[in-house]
Structures are given as C-alpha cells and as structure tokens.
Amino acid sequence: MVANLLIYLIAAIGEAVCVAFAINVVHGRAWKVRWHEKATMAFMAVCGLGSLELARRYLLTPFGDWPVLLKSLATFCSFVALVVLPAVTFARSRRRTPEGVVRDDHRSVLDGKNREAFIGQGTFSWMLRLPGNESLDLTVHEWSLRIPQLPPELDELSILHLTDLHFSHAYDRRYFEAVFDAAASAPADLVFITGDLVDEPECIDWITPLLARLSGPLGRFAILGNHDHFHDLERIARATTAAGYTVLDGDVATIDVHGRRLAIGGTCAPWGPAIAAGSIPEADFSMLLSHTPDLAYKAAAQGWDFMLCGHNHGGQIRLPVIGPVLMPSRYSRRFDRGFFRIDPTLMYVSQGVGAKHPIRYGCPPEISRFTLVRHDVAAPRDQSAGAARQPVEA
Numbered sequence: 406m407v408a409n410l411l412i413y414l415i416a417a418i419g420e421a422v423c424v425a426f427a428i429n430v431v432h433g434r435a436w437k438v439r440w441h442e443k444a445t446m447a448f449m450a451v452c453g454l455g456s457l458e459l460a461r462r463y464l465l466t467p468f469g470d471w472p473v474l475l476k477s478l479a480t481f482c483s484f485v486a487l488v489v490l491p492a493v494t495f496a497r498s499r500r501r502t503p504e505g506v507v508r509d510d511h512r513s514v515l516d517g518k519n520r521e522a523f524i525g526q527g528t529f530s531w532m533l534r535l536p537g538n539e540s541l542d543l544t545v546h547e548w549s550l551r552i553p554q555l556p557p558e559l560d561e562l563s564i565l566h567l568t569d570l571h572f573s574h575a576y577d578r579r580y581f582e583a584v585f586d587a588a589a590s591a592p593a594d595l596v597f598i599t600g601d602l603v604d605e606p607e608c609i610d611w612i613t614p615l616l617a618r619l620s621g622p623l624g625r626f627a628i629l630g631n632h633d634h635f636h637d638l639e640r641i642a643r644a645t646t647a648a649g650y651t652v653l654d655g656d657v658a659t660i661d662v663h664g665r666r667l668a669i670g671g672t673c674a675p676w677g678p679a680i681a682a683g684s685i686p687e688a689d690f691s692m693l694l695s696h697t698p699d700l701a702y703k704a705a706a707q708g709w710d711f712m713l714c715g716h717n718h719g720g721q722i723r724l725p726v727i728g729p730v731l732m733p734s735r736y737s738r739r740f741d742r743g744f745f746r747i748d749p750t751l752m753y754v755s756q757g758v759g760a761k762h763p764i765r766y767g768c769p770p771e772i773s774r775f776t777l778v779r780h781d782v783a784a785p786r787d788q789s790a791g792a793a794r795q796p797v798e799a
Contacts, residue, residue: 409464412479417456419482422490424452425730425737432733433699435675437634490727497728497738503746507778508549513769514587515543523583527574527605532764540760542769543584545591548776550751554710555779556689558663563593565619566773568696568715569601569757571632572608572615576759581611584758584772585618591774596621598650599715600630600673600696602641604761609636609644616648624660625650628671630696630716632761653694655680665689670709674700682707698740698754705747711777712752717741719756719768729768742768 428445463471471479515523520541524533533540555562567588572581596619603609619625627650633641642652651658653671655678660667668688670680673696685691685707693700693709697716704712719742720729729741745752758770 415486416479416482419486422485429732429737433735503744505551507551510547523577523580525574525577529575539765539769540763544769545772547774550777552777556665558665560779562777564775565593565596566713568599568755571604571759572611573604575763585615588772589618594623596625598627599694600628601632606636612644613647627652628694629673631676634676699735701747705750709750712750715755715757721765723767
C-alpha cells in the first residue's frame with residue numbers, strides 16, 4: 406500500500422508536469438478562438454478525474470499486477486518527475502543575466518495607495534482581493550545596458566516599455582491612471598508598448614487618454630497582442646494612433662538621430678503578420694517589438710540588436726524553486742521573464758502590467774525603462790553624449 410502510494414504520487418507529479426508542458430505549448434500557437442480556454446479547463450479536468458479513477462482502481466493492487474499500458478505510463482511519468490523535472494530546475498537555476506546588464510534600479514510605486522480603489526467590478530475583480538496577490542504591487546525597473554556596438558550618437562538612448570495592459574473592469578480605471586502616472590515620471594526618448602491593450606471592448610475608450618499621458622521625443626510605437634485579436638483590431642489601432650503612437654503590424658519604421666539610422670520593427674506574429682527578412686532596412690541600430698518572446702530565434706537570425714516583448718506575464722504564479730508552471734509559449738517556460746541573449750540579439754521579457762485573470766504570486770506587474778550605453782556606467786564618457794535629441798524623419 407505504502408509503495409503503491411509513493412509510486413502513484415511520483416507518477417502524479419510527472420503527469421502534472423506533462424500536462425502543464427502540453428498546455429503551454431498548445432497555448433503558444435496562434436489560436437484566435439475563445440473556446441480554447443474552456444477546452445484547456447476540460448482537458449485538465451479529464452486528466453485529473455482520470456488519475457483519481459485509476460488510483461481508486463489500482464492503488465491497492467501491487468504494481469506488478471497493473472495493466473501494461475498503465476505501468477508504462479506510470480514509469481514514464483515517474484521518469485519525468487525524478488529526472489526531467491530536477492534536471493530542468495537545475496538548468497534554470499544556472500541561468501545567468503547576460504553580459505551587458507550593468508544596473509537595475511527598481512522601486513515600488515503604489516505603496517501606501519488606497520488599493521481598494523484600484524479594484525473594479527468586473528468578473529475577475531475578486532481575484533485582486535486574494536491574500537498575498539501581487540497584481541497591484543507595481544514596480545518600475547530602470548536598467549542600464551552596455552551595448553558595445555551602439556553608435557556614439559545613440560549613447561544614453563532611453564526607452565520606456567509597457568506591455569500587457571489588459572484594460573478591463575476587473576481593475577478600476579484609477580489603477581491604470583496610476584500606472585501611467587508612474588510611467589510618465591520616468592520619461593524616455595522612446596516609448597514602446599508591446600500588445601494586449603484590452604480585454605473588454607468597453608475599455609477601448611481608455612486607450613487614447615491613458616496612452617497620451619506618455620511622451621517620447623524620438624517617437625512612440627505600439628503593437629497589438631493576441632488578446633486584442635478577440636476585439637475590434639481596427640478600433641484599437643485607431644485609438645492607439647489617436648494617442649500619438651505609430652502602430653506597427655509586421656512593419657519597420659526608421660528614424661534618424663544625429664545622422665544615425667535607428668530601425669524599429671513591430672509584430673504580433675503568429676497572430677498577425679510577421680516581419681519579412683527582406684523588409685528590414687539597413688540601420689546603425691535595430692530594435693524589435695514582439696508581443697511574444699517565441700520569435701527570439703527568428704529575431705536573432707534576422708540580426709535585430711534589441712528585442713522587447715511580454716505575453717508570458719512571468720507565469721503569474723511562480724512556485725519556490727520550481728518557478729512558473731503555466732506559460733503560453735511554444736518553448737514552455739524557457740523565456741519566462743528577464744534578459745536573454747541569442748547572439749546577436751539581446752531580449753527582454755517583461756512581466757507586464759495587467760492580466761485577464763489578475764492573480765500574481767512571485768511576479769508583480771512592472772514598467773521597464775532602459776538606458777543604452779556604450780561603456781560601463783561608471784566609466785568616463787563624452788560629456789556631450791546624452792544631450793537632448795530631436796528626431797529627423799528618415
């Protein structure tokens with residue numbers, strides 16, 4: 406009995422790992438139908454109920470007497486639990502921040518605020534009241550990145566990045582007003598927004614007044630995300646454009662900064678059009694806005710210098726040691742959050758601002774600001790660098 410229980414528990418852990426992996430990979434595909442979430446819940450229910458029924462039938466039966474198929478399944482799941490999961494966990498623990506990330510100043514910005522005022526009346530607003538939920542613990546990260554190939558004219562170029570806003574009535578609009586006030590307090594040369602602006606069509610009207618609060622002397626650029634594809638894409642794009650942003654949808658824009666050409670591409674592929682390699686112009690420095698980090702290898706093959714994305718929300722729920730469990734990515738948990746380097750591309754995956762289901766443990770929402778420098782921040786540098794820049798149309 407004890408041996409069977411131990412085998413069952415180990416196999417159940419392995420089964421949970423396999424189910425989570427399957428869900429992650431499937432949700433990384435370009436689904437544009439609303440029923441896929443219900444299908445996922447049904448799949449999880451079937452797996453759970455099936456496991457309970459097998460336990461009821463065979464828990465008191467010696468392992469050697471189990472059906473061959475069940476023994477094979479239990480053996481495979483036990484291998485996943487005892488070998489694969491520890492190996493992956495160890496490998497993840499060995500991951501290091503790529504060279505060039507030289508500073509992270511971060512601060513919580515909504516401490517002391519009336520958190521109850523940020524909770525709306527939407528379907529999932531109750532989640533924001535769960536004990537320990539970090540969905541309102543907004544953090545501003547200010548990174549300094551050493552980019553050796555950065556032209557001198559672009560030294561100290563600053564970028565403000567927001568992603569996964571998920572405007573909905575689960576939050577009160579005052580929360581998003583506080584978010585954009587916090588973002589406006591960290592001004593930058595460029596403002597990038599990388600998709601999933603809305604979760605409810607009524608909240609499309611929030612886009613223009615909120616996004617317009619941010620200024621970017623060199624330009625403001627945005628892409629859409631998979632959640633936006635469930636709503637009126639043209640209306641969302643118009644509202645974003647009305648706020649002063651250039652909406653990129655498989656396109657590349659260029660700006661001229663002190664005689665240097667800066668290329669900015671944007672795509673929400675696989676839900677929208679991808680950027681064709683032949684459409685990428687020659688530039689002194691290039692940045693890609695991608696809703697999902699799943700395009701990392703393609704971006705590296707195309708030669709992008711810096712890539713910004715979101716989509717994964719850091720997993721939303723991160724377990725001690727194990728890390729995130731569920732994550733909508735073809736690579737499962739590989740690109741969960743933070744910096745990754747796939748030469749020549751440096752990629753940052755933000756945890757995002759909101760969520761359709763606003764529940765976060767171990768990964769609070771974030772606003773990111775980057776300063777690109779050619780040398781270490783402590784090194785002497787040309788005092789003329791970082792002077793006010795004015796964009797010139799390419």
